[in-house]
Amino acid sequence: MTLDIAQMIVVTILAAATPLMIAALGELVVERSGVLNLGVEGMMVLGAAAGFAVAVETGSTLIGAMAGAGTGLALSALFGILTVGLAANQVASGLAMTILGLGLSGLVGAGYVGLKREPAPHLYIPGLTDLPGIGRLVFGQDGFVYAGLALVAGVSWFLWRTRAGLILRAIGDDHTATHALGLKVRKVRFLAVLFGGACAGLAGAYLSLAYTPFWAPAMTAGRGWIALALVVFASWRPLRVLAGAMLFGGATVLQLHAQAAGLGLPGQALSALPYLATILALVLLSLGRRQGGSLAPAALGRVFTPHR
Amino acid sequence: MEAKAPVPGRDGPVPLFAAYGIVKRFGSFTANDGIDLEIRAGEIHALLGENGAGKSTLMKILYGLLEPTEGVVTHRGDVVRLANPEAARALGIGMVFQHFSLCENLTVAENIALVMPRSLGPKALKQKIAGVGAAYGLKLDPDRPVWSLSAGERQRIEIIRCLLQEPRLIILDEPTSVLTPSEADGLFVVLERLRDEGRALLYISHRLDEVRRLCSRATILRGGKVVGACDPRQESARSLAAMMVGAQIGEVKPASKKALGRERLVIDHLALPAPGLHGTALRDVSLTVSGGEIVAIAGIAGNGQAELFDALSGEALAPKPGMIRIDGTAAGRLGINARRRLRAGFVPEERNGHAAAPSLSLSDNAVLSRHATGGLSRLGILRVAAAKALAQAVIGAFDVRKAGPDPAAGTLSGGNLQKFLVGREILAEPGVLVVNQPTWGVDALAAAHIRQALIDLAARGAAILVISQDLDEVFEIAGRIAVLNHGALSWAMPACETSREAVGLLMGGEAAAEEPPLRQARTGTLAHAR
Numbered sequence: 001m002t003l004d005i006a007q008m009i010v011v012t013i014l015a016a017a018t019p020l021m022i023a024a025l026g027e028l029v030v031e032r033s034g035v036l037n038l039g040v041e042g043m044m045v046l047g048a049a050a051g052f053a054v055a056v057e058t059g060s061t062l063i064g065a066m067a068g069a070g071t072g073l074a075l076s077a078l079f080g081i082l083t084v085g086l087a088a089n090q091v092a093s094g095l096a097m098t099i100l101g102l103g104l105s106g107l108v109g110a111g112y113v114g115l116k117r118e119p120a121p122h123l124y125i126p127g128l129t130d131l132p133g134i135g136r137l138v139f140g141q142d143g144f145v146y147a148g149l150a151l152v153a154g155v156s157w158f159l160w161r162t163r164a165g166l167i168l169r170a171i172g173d174d175h176t177a178t179h180a181l182g183l184k185v186r187k188v189r190f191l192a193v194l195f196g197g198a199c200a201g202l203a204g205a206y207l208s209l210a211y212t213p214f215w216a217p218a219m220t221a222g223r224g225w226i227a228l229a230l231v232v233f234a235s236w237r238p239l240r241v242l243a244g245a246m247l248f249g250g251a252t253v254l255q256l257h258a259q260a261a262g263l264g265l266p267g268q269a270l271s272a273l274p275y276l277a278t279i280l281a282l283v284l285l286s287l288g289r290r291q292g293g294s295l296a297p298a299a300l301g302r303v304f305t306p307h308r
Numbered sequence: 309m310e311a312k313a314p315v316p317g318r319d320g321p322v323p324l325f326a327a328y329g330i331v332k333r334f335g336s337f338t339a340n341d342g343i344d345l346e347i348r349a350g351e352i353h354a355l356l357g358e359n360g361a362g363k364s365t366l367m368k369i370l371y372g373l374l375e376p377t378e379g380v381v382t383h384r385g386d387v388v389r390l391a392n393p394e395a396a397r398a399l400g401i402g403m404v405f406q407h408f409s410l411c412e413n414l415t416v417a418e419n420i421a422l423v424m425p426r427s428l429g430p431k432a433l434k435q436k437i438a439g440v441g442a443a444y445g446l447k448l449d450p451d452r453p454v455w456s457l458s459a460g461e462r463q464r465i466e467i468i469r470c471l472l473q474e475p476r477l478i479i480l481d482e483p484t485s486v487l488t489p490s491e492a493d494g495l496f497v498v499l500e501r502l503r504d505e506g507r508a509l510l511y512i513s514h515r516l517d518e519v520r521r522l523c524s525r526a527t528i529l530r531g532g533k534v535v536g537a538c539d540p541r542q543e544s545a546r547s548l549a550a551m552m553v554g555a556q557i558g559e560v561k562p563a564s565k566k567a568l569g570r571e572r573l574v575i576d577h578l579a580l581p582a583p584g585l586h587g588t589a590l591r592d593v594s595l596t597v598s599g600g601e602i603v604a605i606a607g608i609a610g611n612g613q614a615e616l617f618d619a620l621s622g623e624a625l626a627p628k629p630g631m632i633r634i635d636g637t638a639a640g641r642l643g644i645n646a647r648r649r650l651r652a653g654f655v656p657e658e659r660n661g662h663a664a665a666p667s668l669s670l671s672d673n674a675v676l677s678r679h680a681t682g683g684l685s686r687l688g689i690l691r692v693a694a695a696k697a698l699a700q701a702v703i704g705a706f707d708v709r710k711a712g713p714d715p716a717a718g719t720l721s722g723g724n725l726q727k728f729l730v731g732r733e734i735l736a737e738p739g740v741l742v743v744n745q746p747t748w749g750v751d752a753l754a755a756a757h758i759r760q761a762l763i764d765l766a767a768r769g770a771a772i773l774v775i776s777q778d779l780d781e782v783f784e785i786a787g788r789i790a791v792l793n794h795g796a797l798s799w800a801m802p803a804c805e806t807s808r809e810a811v812g813l814l815m816g817g818e819a820a821a822e823e824p825p826l827r828q829a830r831t832g833t834l835a836h837a838r
Contacts, residue, residue, distance in 0.1 A: 163426055170411045170422055177409035180373060181423050182393030298413060 003133040009253065011137055014145060015211060017242075017249030019044070019203040019220075021148045023227035024234070024241045025155050026199020031231055032159065033192035034172035034299035038094025039079050040200045041224025042101020043072040047201030049109035052208035052215040056112055061120045065144070065205045071108075072201015073194050075101055080193035084186050087303040102218060109215045120144065120210035144206040149242075151199070156238040168192060172297035175304040185304055200224065222275075229278050235295045244281065251277040322385040324349045324508050325370070325401070325477050330379035332365050339365040340376070341532040347477060352499060352509040354519040354540055356552055357529035358751040360721060363512050366529070367479055370510070371403045372396035397423065402475030404466045406482040410454045417450035420469045440468050444498050459608060460491040467498065477508045484518060488608060489779075489812030496522060514552070514752075516545040530554055553752050569599025572771035573652075573740045574633040578626055578640075580619055582795075588612040590619065593797040595790060597740070597771040602762060603800055604786030605775045606811050612795035613775045614657065617744045620773070621654040622647045634740050645680035653677075653738030655730055657745040657775075659722065663729045666718025670710070671699040673717045674732055681736060698735070706731035707757065723754030730758050734765050741765065744775040759785050779808050793817045 023040055030037045047068035055064025079097050082088040120142040123129065129139040159165040168188055171178045175185045207223070208215050226248060234240035251274035259270050323346035332340040340362045347353050357363045368374040370381065372390035380387045383399055390396045393403075410419050421433055428436075434450045441447055446464045454462060463483065470478055480499070484492040499522060503509055513519055519526060520540045528536040528551045536551045575595045582589040590612050597603045607613060618624040619632065626632050626640030633639060634650040644654075654677075660666040664673045675684050675695050684695050696714065703710070706727040710720050717725055726747065733741060746762065747755035763785055766772050775792075776782050782789055788800040791814035798814055 163421070166414075166418055166421060170414055170418070173411035173413045174409075177405075177411055178422070180393070180405060180409040182372065182397075183422065298411075 007133055007135075007137050011141075012253050013246060013249040014137070014141070015249070016252045017245035018145050018148045019206045019211065019223055020227050020230055020248055021203075021242060021245040022144070022151060022206065023200045023203035023224060024230040024245060025148075025151045025238060026196035026203075027227055028231045028234070028236055028238060028241060029155060029159075029168070029199075030192050030196035031300055032172045032236055032297055033168050033189045034175055034297050034302065034304075035083060035189050035193055036090045036094065036301040037076070037079060037097075037193060037196055038091060038228065039075065039097025039101065040196070040227055041220060041222065042098035042105075043075045043197050043200035044101075044204035044207075044224040044227075045105040045218060045220040046075055046101040046108070047072040047204030048208040048219055049105035049112075049204075049215055051201070051205030052115075052117070053108055053112050055117060055209055056115055061209050062143075064209050065120075065202060068205025068209075069198040069202040072204065073198040075104075076193050076197020076200070079197070080190045083303065084189045084193060087305045090301050090303065098224070106217050109217065112215045113217070115214065117209070117213045119213040120206075142210050144202075144210050147202070152238050152242050159238070169297070172299055175299045175302070179304070179306055185306070189304075200227075203227070226275070226278060232296075233278065233281050236297065247281065248274050248278055323347055323382075324384065326382045327366070327370065327376075328380055328382070330366060330369060330381075331377045332362075332369060332374060333377045338532055340369070340379075343379070343529070343532070343534055345527055345534070347508045347510055349476065349508050350503060350506045351525060352503050352511050352523045354523035354526035355510055355512045355529065356514065356516075356519065356526050356540075356548065358514070358552055360531075360751070361529040361552070362532040363529055364481065365532075367403075367481055367510070367512060370396070370477075370479060371401060397473055397475075400474065400476035401479065402470035402473055402477070403479045404463065404470055404481065404483055406485060408462045408466055410462055410465060412455040413453060415451050415453050416448050416457075416465050419454060419465055420450075420472065423469060424472065436472055437468055440471050444471070444501065445494075446498065459486040459610070460488065460494075463487065463491075463495070467495075471502075475507065477510065478502060479510045479512070481512045482514070483511075484513065484515060486609060486777075488816035489808065490816055492518070516540075516548045519548070520545065528552055549752060568601050569769055569771075571596050572599050572635050573597040573620075573742075573773060575620070576631050576633065578616075578619060578631045580615060580624060580626065583615060583618075583624065588615055588795045590615050591794070591796040593792075593795075595773075595797060595800060597773050599739070599769045599771050600766055601787045602766050602772040602774060602785050603788045603790065604782040604803075605773065605790050605792050605797065606779060606782050606815055607775075607777060607792035608815050609777055611792050613744060613777075613792060615795070616792065616797075617654070617656060617742065617775060620742045621656070648677070648681050651681075651737075651739040653733035653736055653741045655733055655741070655743040655746065657748065659725050659729060660718055664717040664725060667716055669699075669714045669716055670703070670708075670720075670728060671695040671714050673728075674699040674702065677732055678736060698732075702728055702731040702735055705735060706761070721751075723750040726750045727754050727757060730761060734761055737768070738765075738770055740771045740773075742773045742775070745778075746774055746776065747778065747781060748776075755781070779811060782811070783808065791815055 023044055027037060027040050050071040051064045051068025054067035055061055058064065075097060079093055082093045083090045122140050122142050125139050129135045159169060167183055171183060171185050171188050179185050204220060207219060230241055230244045230248065233244045255270040255273040259267050326346040328344050330340050330343040331338065343362070343366055355363050355366070365374060369376050372393045372395050381390055382388065388399060417430065417434055417437065420437060424433060437448065437450050446468055448461065448464050448468065454465070483495060487495065499509060511519065511523055520543065523540050526538050526540045527534055530552065535554070540548060575593055578590055578593040580590040588611060593616065595603065615624065619626055622642060622644040629638035629640040631640040634647060634652050637650055639647050639650060656662040665676065672695070675690065678684055678698065682698060684691055684698065699714065702708065708728045709724050720728065730743065730746060743762070746758050750758065759781065762772055762774065774786060783803060786803050789803050789806060789811060790800040791798045791811060793814060794817065
């Protein structure tokens, strides 16, 4: 019995952690290539609106999810053209993408406010899913959760086990040196930005299709920013992104339960708990820095213009 | 197979690689203007020239990083198009960069893997690295991250990376500029061996003694044109320099021997923790500079020079006020302006962005370091006319060549901007002047001008501390020489009692300076000598 309660808690934490995990993994790849994309929140919220709208129109969660990822990718393509192609300031362009995404999402989702859909279907394998203690956790999630976990493994493998991943990390470390070696700095960065945008859009679609299956304006509620912080918190390592997302998800679930249990604290203070936990984690992490080298990709946020 | 391929006759009619009629324009500026260059297998060919002569541009064209506006590159007589470095590497052209093209946070093996064929697995790569390392005596641990390696070790990565691609032409851009003399000697052995294997080497340098030792042919560039070709072994360093500059370089006149004045700059057991991840901690640094002398601090970049300069200029504060004394005043906790008011002047290493703001005009840049002491403002309002007059005075006194009456600092050439920046401080007649790398990347004429100005300033009674990694410069101007290694400073040896070799060993940390006990006792009592 207690095992089932423990399982339920882990399942809810994982659900709260999934959108952060997916968005943060995308941003991790972008930042590893040396680009700082502050537009994650905008790409996420646009993905949520477009994903929900398309899912309502087509009746398919899968097509909705793909539409969410696609719109995130489209917005990031604009960001990529500005920052990688035209060497515009990354911070300003990223902030502009967030504002643009929030505005566009209101427009796209205007006709869908208040509509309800069935949440994304969960996996059900007779026998296995009914296993006590771990059945729901391992065999009863929706597709987004499995996709998120697969992304953790995939991004990890890509960055440290493939040549393309090595080139991406090298470009994020020193774009002048890698350019001198004849590597395609701008192409790699642009592709990384597209990947990050698609991940942000997918994370947004998860919110409106699975986590809370409806569309409400600005429903991401700052999760894009948390995802950005998570990348730093995770010191640009995918497995630590998973841990950080679980920690943040845990804090979210904890504050919901604390509110339900009627602690004497005001609800707003409890709602701030996950954010405070993130700040605390960031501070603790930066205290325990390693000696020499740098944790962050050395070229992060610096624009690159080759002359030819 | 390339290494074992029969060497074509050294006087054969068809050069291994050649460039004919190379023209490269950047907007209205012509960096290369009709350059012809032939490189034969089995020779070390020197490419000589001042900064801005067009050496780097030509080299980038040969490595496929730049495309020439006009002209062709040939390989064994056939015209080839080098669209990118990959194409150049495929033809057997390898390059060892001056500012290493290495990613600091990647390991040695990862940096090498970046340019190796896709099919090569990590294990096979490590074996190859070990193989080349053993063959040429270039030892490297493939799993070390680059940030933890010295400049010499970093260059080994570049050379191994280049050799693994079986190059027939190796381009080396100023390969010894960051090496200690003994590291450079090790490099020369490798280069001679590569030549004997029948490879061609293009050796770009402005160190003429090295060129005369290594190279059998030299092409000399000036202003983007070939101005001469010679056998450097038949020339003297002076005649080569004259060809490079197009004029005789005046010798720097040493100061006449005079008794030293009082102690003006005292560094007293200064210790500072490392400022950042890549920084160097200063360890118990002590030094005294008296009026009328130039003391040089030699050392390889990254051994605490920047940190020491920051501590002296006030950009970083010392733990205790008495650790730095300017004319007897404890200045360790004073800010930059307060130190300037004690008649100290500072010229940092980085011209653009540290010593000068590149997008501001020269007169604005004059204000940057003189606003507290030069009477350039009244009640916080700039006196523009005074600033312009000061800038003009510096320009006149130091022969600063520029376009327009008051151009942006970033538009000046390195040498001219450096003359302006040194002049800006010298015209204030400082009692103490600290200069970091006074002639780094500066052409020979400007360098001679700056060195002479420093000597003259010392002769007028100022105490001058020069931080430099250029040993020629150190021995040319300094009365005493100390060596900074890993944040620790040796005692200051009289220049006439030491040698380049001894200083070089200290720079590499291969020897410890034995301070005579007698001298140790004396340094503390110099103050009473006045």
